[in-house]
Amino acid sequence: MPDFAGDPMVTDLVHLAVALAIGFLIGFEREHSHAEEARKHTFAGARTFTLTAVAGGLSGIVDEGLVLPSILLISIAGLTAAAYWATAREKPGAGGTTEIALLLTFLLGVAAVRDHVLEAAIGGVATAIILSIKQSVERWATALSEQELYAALRLLAISVIILPILPDEPFGPYNALNLRDIWLMVVFISGLSFLGYWLIRFAGSGRGVLLTGFAGGLASSTATTLSLSRFVKRGVAPSELAAGIVAANVMMLIRIGVLVAALARDVLLALAPALIVAALAGGAGILWLRRGGETPANDEAVLELGNPMEIKPALIFAALLAVISVAASFGAEQFGQSGLMLVALISGLADVDAITLIAGRKAAGGEIEMMAAAYAIMIAAASNIILKAGMASVVGGRALGVRVGAVFAAMITAGAVALLAF
Known part of the structure; x- marks a missing residue:
């Protein structure tokens, strides 16, 4: 042949x-x-x-x-x-x-x-x-609103056009600022928010408060807490709303893990037990809150997350990131780890992502110890969760606040014990 x-x-x-x-x-x-x-x-x-x-x-x-x-x-x-x-x-x-x-x-x-x-x-x-x-x-073209189209184009603009042209050099006080690093974090956070927005867009709040809480937590756990707290006036049971709010904050913990994994895996190893145990405590709290069965949510109740890709919030986040970065460097240099923890406590009231990114990046660069970064991130998360418990109580009333506060207390305690134990 x-x-x-x-x-x-x-x-x-x-x-x-x-x-x-x-x-x-x-x-x-x-x-x-x-x-x-x-x-x-x-x-x-x-x-x-x-x-x-x-x-x-x-x-x-x-x-x-x-x-x-x-x-x-x-x-x-x-x-x-x-x-x-x-x-x-x-x-x-x-x-x-x-x-x-x-x-x-x-x-x-x-x-x-x-x-x-x-x-x-x-x-x-x-x-x-x-x-x-x-x-x-x-x-898709028919279903897509003008706002959503502009949101997608803005995401592409900040990631494909702006990011590559920014200088990759440290500058400013303590050399704590780097424009490309800051903007990269803006792109990362905006991308997660954009994904969360579309999960909500396709799932819809009418499919259940719990699903809305999980999806909304990926975009913004604070906005989700505020929106769900308002649903009390629409006749949704406080226990169901509390379960949705807890779900959003469990997603916040997962989000923290994703951010840390992208920056410093050693910090994630130190932080993982606390995040996992706190998330499990939150999951147990959700089961406890929903033990009486599901009360259907109002199909017309729409989660008010707004447009996740408006330029103004992105710029505000970049500015916040820069300020906290300088403050963290100042606190760590002047007061050691206690200064960094104070910055984490205060900044966590405004945004937990910023201090998470900064602590992770500094630990990856050898500027602070791995455990110091883990403590700072958990302090910021606890501060943020406590603020949202108060928000739920003020906006949604005492019945909602008590339920959310009880589960949040269990999450914070479980996370703290795990962080200290491991």
């Missing part, structure tokens, strides 16, 4: 077969899509796309340069433009997706025989997928 391994002719045939498969796949998707839309006359279907891909492959084999592929591409583009013009005259506003896909199919056919067979295959499958999700894209 002859050995065809390494035979150029066999290689060309295999690559040409890949080009054919790419054309048929894209063409079959177009054929199916046109059938779904009940089109009687279409510009190109499975056969046209397959032949176009084969033409691209053959032109790439016959001419190792670009002359023949270019001539064929121009010819196909001319026929495609003429067909689109005729279609547009009969049906104004017609899209050109199929026409563009045909030109792309030709290029993929050329690529398949030019030592880019894997890239061509991936491109062919990706093209077919993109073409097939038309209805889903239209639904």
